[in-house]
Amino acid sequence: xxxxxxxxxxxxxxxxxxxxxxxxxxxxxxxxxxxxxxxxxxxxxxxxxxxxxxxxxxxxxxxxxxxxxxxxxxxxxxxxxxxxxxxxxxxxxxxxxxxxxxxxxxxxxxxxxxxxxxxxxxxxxxxxxxxxxxxxxxxxxxxxxxxxxxxxxxxxxxxxxxxxxxxxxxxxxxxxxxxxxxxxxxxxxxxxxxxxxxxxx
Numbered sequence: 001x002x003x004x005x006x007x008x009x010x011x012x013x014x015x016x017x018x019x020x021x022x023x024x025x026x027x028x029x030x031x032x033x034x035x036x037x038x039x040x041x042x043x044x045x046x047x048x049x050x051x052x053x054x055x056x057x058x059x060x061x062x063x064x065x066x067x068x069x070x071x072x073x074x075x076x077x078x079x080x081x082x083x084x085x086x087x088x089x090x091x092x093x094x095x096x097x098x099x100x101x102x103x104x105x106x107x108x109x110x111x112x113x114x115x116x117x118x119x120x121x122x123x124x125x126x127x128x129x130x131x132x133x134x135x136x137x138x139x140x141x142x143x144x145x146x147x148x149x150x151x152x153x154x155x156x157x158x159x160x161x162x163x164x165x166x167x168x169x170x171x172x173x174x175x176x177x178x179x180x181x182x183x184x185x186x187x188x189x190x191x192x193x194x195x196x197x198x199x200x201x
Contacts, residue, residue, distance in 0.1 A: 007046050009076040012069045015049055015057050035068040046078040050089045060089050061096045087119045091129050105161040106151055109143045139165055
């Protein structure tokens with residue numbers, strides 16, 4: 001487990017966004033709504049940061065809160081400084097997003113794939129750090145095998161991750177049909193273990 005310092009207060013300008021991010025900021029309306037809350041209540045949950053070798057504060061978690069703080073002109077924001085290198089910082093950010101379901105599952109898959117490609121870490125080691133089983137992590141990665149067009153259609157249809165995974169197994173390209181089909185299995189916990197079985201129906 002990473003050790004963290006007590007809460008410190010930093011100027012929003014001191015916090016640098018990481019070069020790569022896996023989450024898209026919500027639209028302007030949602031950001032403005034958060035800004036109103038920040039104006040009224042301040043930053044309730046501290047922003048996560050780490051220090052790089054140059055002593056700079058790099059954002060780990062709380063991108064929306066930081067954006068809202070900058071928008072309303074807060075002079076300082078509460079932060080927790082994590083003792084983490086670049087890899088640990090990325091894993092920590094992804095773990096938090098997984099815990100609070102802040103990323104779309106395709107964004108999660110892209111983040112996992114990027115960490116595996118960019119750093120010397122095994123699938124099983126990363127899964128353990130994220131609190132996932134190795135098969136669950138593998139199932140997320142398989143989502144990247146779907147075409148960009150199909151991912152877009154699945155996202156637009158609002159299908160849950162389990163249905164997207166089954167969609168990949170079935171290789172069915174009619175999303176409207178698939179939404180109806182998936183409802184037939186609402187009482188079944190769809191996972192990597194029974195996906196092949198279900199695909200035979």
